[in-house]
Amino acid sequence: MLRICVIGGSRYFGKRLIRRLLAAGHDVTVVNRGLSAPPPVGARHLVADRDDEMALEKALGPLAFDVVVDQVCYTPRQADIARRVLGPRTRRYVMTSTVEVYEDEDSAAPVREEAVDPLTVPVDLDATDLPYGEGKRQAEAVFARDPDFPAYTAVRVAHVLGGADDFTGRVAHYADRIGAGKPISVPAPNRPATYIHVDEIADFLAWAAEADFTGPVNAASHGPLTTAALCAAVEARVGGRTVFREVEEGEESPLSFRRAYAMDNSRATALGFTFRHTGDWLERAIDETLGGVAV
Structure with a gap:
């Protein structure tokens, strides 16, 4: 103890x-x-x-x-x-x-x-x-x-993604815009990122x-995710259609990134922690967070 x-x-x-x-x-x-x-x-x-x-x-x-x-x-x-x-x-x-x-x-x-x-x-x-x-x-x-x-x-x-108690509103932002067919602003280029x-x-x-x-x-889990992958999982949950709008500057959607800095998790792995792959849990994470969203 x-x-x-x-x-x-x-x-x-x-x-x-x-x-x-x-x-x-x-x-x-x-x-x-x-x-x-x-x-x-x-x-x-x-x-x-x-x-x-x-x-x-x-x-x-x-x-x-x-x-x-x-x-x-x-x-x-x-x-x-x-x-x-x-x-x-x-x-x-x-x-x-x-x-x-x-x-x-x-x-x-x-x-x-x-x-x-x-x-x-x-x-x-x-x-x-x-x-x-x-x-x-x-x-x-x-x-x-x-x-x-x-x-x-x-x-x-x-x-971090998942949980019905996700208080950030980031996934809900995507769900609202995809469900309504509204464009999602992303930088050009839009880089993948690491998640857990x-x-x-x-x-x-x-x-x-x-x-x-x-x-x-x-x-970080294995397998960086793009904004497109996140939106595809949200779209599968709420319906609608994902529409991206590339922006050179100004406000961008959450979880979209101009710079590439996905993390290498090899040190933690060598120390003995076994990470999962984002593909193993992404759909469940979206379901948990959007549990109250009508489909």
Whole structure:
């Protein structure tokens, strides 16, 4: 049994992660602001704003952990607070990062972890309004540069699909436009991207919490998907017809990308995790998310 602290994690794949950790017999503590549904039964729940260093210290009290899984670290300042408050309380730290750390890449070959080295990323601890990918890059850098920080990994998560509780609205956007025959704006050219099912990333994070490897690691199902493949699966579910409109600039549809930065998952595979193929779960993911859409 491990003592595991999950920061955030009250919804989507976070709550699935907590259920897996509890089912495995671990002692789970969840820390969040208490603004969403409570964590699954069996987890200890502490309420604190992670941006408030003193409040976080007070909420944690004397608690110490074997592993911290940080689901909601979005800025270098948040990482800096976590480094001071949580670093001394744990022996392993797992940060949920993102494929968007590679958003400046444009590679025909899947991108490996070394494409973004957190030790070379400039950090601005005062920055509060960073783009998502840049905030994650700088947060990774804060943890990676502290020589006294515990064993640390950043899980760079592919775009997540599936689940009736998908709150992003991305698949619903496609369903609405396809069902109505409205054009879907995509960049020219439109590049494929890597994806992972919501249950698979919960499995991966639970596995990473119990492992001992360090450094960044990509988490993605085999088989990048194009926007056309996603829309074909949606069209099969809701009917209608997919109409693409290429745009040189301006607003594009979600899950369409000008740059190619599909992730290489060979490091995680070599470490022992077995990924599924997107073809094994894409139709089910669309069905789960669009369960309430009339057909």
